[in-house]
Amino acid sequence: MSTWGALVRKELLLEIRARESVPAMALFSVTTYVVFHFGLDRSSLDGDLASGVLWVTLLFAAMLGVNRLFVADREQGGFDGFLLAPVDRSALLLAKAASLFAYLVAVELVAIPAFAFLLLGPSPAQLLPELVGILLLANAGIAVIGTLASALAIQTTARDLIAPLVALPLLIPVVIAGARATTPLMLESGAEAVPAKWAAVLGLYDLVFALLAYAVFDFLLED
Amino acid sequence: MPALPLDEAGKYVAGAYIVFVALILVYVAIMAVKLARIERELEELNELADQRTPGGTA
Amino acid sequence: MYGKGLRPLSIATCLTLTAAFALVFFYAPLDADQGFIQKIFYVHVPMAIVALGGFVAGAIMAVQHLRTGDRRWDLRSYVAIHLSLVLGVGVLVTGAIWAKAAWGHWWVWDEPTLVSFLIVFLLYATYQPLRFSIEDPERQARYASVFAVTAGAFVPLNFLAVRLAEQLTHPRVLGATGGSMPGEFRFTFLVALAGMVLLFVTLWKYEMASKHATAQLRSLRRKLGGEEALIPAGRSAAPSAGLPARPTAD
Numbered sequence A: 001m002s003t004w005g006a007l008v009r010k011e012l013l014l015e016i017r018a019r020e021s022v023p024a025m026a027l028f029s030v031t032t033y034v035v036f037h038f039g040l041d042r043s044s045l046d047g048d049l050a051s052g053v054l055w056v057t058l059l060f061a062a063m064l065g066v067n068r069l070f071v072a073d074r075e076q077g078g079f080d081g082f083l084l085a086p087v088d089r090s091a092l093l094l095a096k097a098a099s100l101f102a103y104l105v106a107v108e109l110v111a112i113p114a115f116a117f118l119l120l121g122p123s124p125a126q127l128l129p130e131l132v133g134i135l136l137l138a139n140a141g142i143a144v145i146g147t148l149a150s151a152l153a154i155q156t157t158a159r160d161l162i163a164p165l166v167a168l169p170l171l172i173p174v175v176i177a178g179a180r181a182t183t184p185l186m187l188e189s190g191a192e193a194v195p196a197k198w199a200a201v202l203g204l205y206d207l208v209f210a211l212l213a214y215a216v217f218d219f220l221l222e223d
Numbered sequence B: 001m002p003a004l005p006l007d008e009a010g011k012y013v014a015g016a017y018i019v020f021v022a023l024i025l026v027y028v029a030i031m032a033v034k035l036a037r038i039e040r041e042l043e044e045l046n047e048l049a050d051q052r053t054p055g056g057t058a
Numbered sequence C: 001m002y003g004k005g006l007r008p009l010s011i012a013t014c015l016t017l018t019a020a021f022a023l024v025f026f027y028a029p030l031d032a033d034q035g036f037i038q039k040i041f042y043v044h045v046p047m048a049i050v051a052l053g054g055f056v057a058g059a060i061m062a063v064q065h066l067r068t069g070d071r072r073w074d075l076r077s078y079v080a081i082h083l084s085l086v087l088g089v090g091v092l093v094t095g096a097i098w099a100k101a102a103w104g105h106w107w108v109w110d111e112p113t114l115v116s117f118l119i120v121f122l123l124y125a126t127y128q129p130l131r132f133s134i135e136d137p138e139r140q141a142r143y144a145s146v147f148a149v150t151a152g153a154f155v156p157l158n159f160l161a162v163r164l165a166e167q168l169t170h171p172r173v174l175g176a177t178g179g180s181m182p183g184e185f186r187f188t189f190l191v192a193l194a195g196m197v198l199l200f201v202t203l204w205k206y207e208m209a210s211k212h213a214t215a216q217l218r219s220l221r222r223k224l225g226g227e228e229a230l231i232p233a234g235r236s237a238a239p240s241a242g243l244p245a246r247p248t249a250d
Helices: A002-018 A021-040 A047-068 A071-076 A078-086 A090-117 A132-152 A157-188 A195-219 B006-055 C004-026 C037-067 C071-103 C114-124 C128-130 C135-168 C183-225
Strands: none
Touching: A002 A078, A002 A090, A002 B006, A002 C037, A021 A090, A021 A157, A021 C128, A047 A071, A047 A090, A047 A132, A047 A157, A047 C128, A078 C183, A090 A195, A132 A157, A132 A195, A132 C135, A132 C183, A157 A195, A157 C128, A157 C135, A195 C135, B006 C037, B006 C071, B006 C183, C004 C183, C037 C071, C037 C114, C037 C183, C071 C114, C071 C128, C071 C183, C114 C135
């Protein structure tokens, strides 16, 4: 446990000091809302359209984070140092996924209020607290799959291209479940109950991929 | 759902089956090219082996 | 030896597929609401099932590669996935033709299996670029296997998720005959499916035999002519069957 803790601490410290990924992801989200406003020619969204715009924006912002996730380790030799240490290798997977999860939460703290401010028609108060739960479940899935895709791509020569191309199809079920789950919350006529089915789908998906990632991650680190 | 008249529907069905056959035939063509290359290489290697046997030690 | 048994296999494939097509056009009755268009079902659906089966088989072979480290499993996995991609193109094209004939549009989002298939196809389309962009062959094989396993696990999950999403909004439009298949339809379908499975296995062995032969040729060339006789192999997405091309200079 302490290996994992140390690694997560290192990741978060690096991010707080360098401030590379999270500010960029947050800014990207807000800019994307502006683009959507012009692209859709709408000033106010509700229901499934609002839900869709939110999830697409979050997904693409996550791709930015996924691209950067292993870059520092690759370029500054962090992998070798880690491999030499007598620790369980999947700790690296957990640490990276946990950091990505933390980045996503941080970004959403900016992106959701910005969404409510810029594009959301109904009042933001009706979104809580269910939105938080759905976002946390979805973030877990994005974190696991994003880490796996990033680790796959980091050794390739075209890593910025490969990571999103691999991650996006794998994340489509997360978008499906997330968007369907939050649509009832964003209805103009007032929030309705979130179908439990979608939360279950998200949870199940997260679990399967977490187990899968845990099983295969070692093979990505061998050398 | 409308059932298209036979002459119109026939074209679509034919199209689908033709796509299937075309895929297989393209595949066969590609494999044929590979086979030709293997044949050529074998011939070269045979010549290489002929060169070695008179003078060389196996 | 992959070529062994290839002759009886190809004959069986030929016969079964021919029988299937004959059944489709001379035996299976016309569908009640879609009419003649429904016949596309017999080529589109078996291709889809076999392609998906091929992806899953590729995943299982990739697991074997990761477990044993034997690069031949990677080659088998690669060929299975590659073949499934080719069939996948066929599935999407025949699916589009069917959609156009039955619904008037070249694509319908209402058909969950077709949409799921598109997503799976888009994922596997990254398999070869991923391989190609990793230069070290051993690492290429390992990473490709990790990808194949992940993608293989994704296939059933994806179908479930998309089906759940479309359930309440749209009824199936390209389904077989609206419900369970009566006897003649089912029999024809099963023969077509069997033919498609045989086709996949035959083509798989065919390609494996070809790759194996090429690898043997390289090895023979090196034995006969020494290192200089080798034609340098460029970067490639295809695995090198575990036979080292030549001492790598990195």
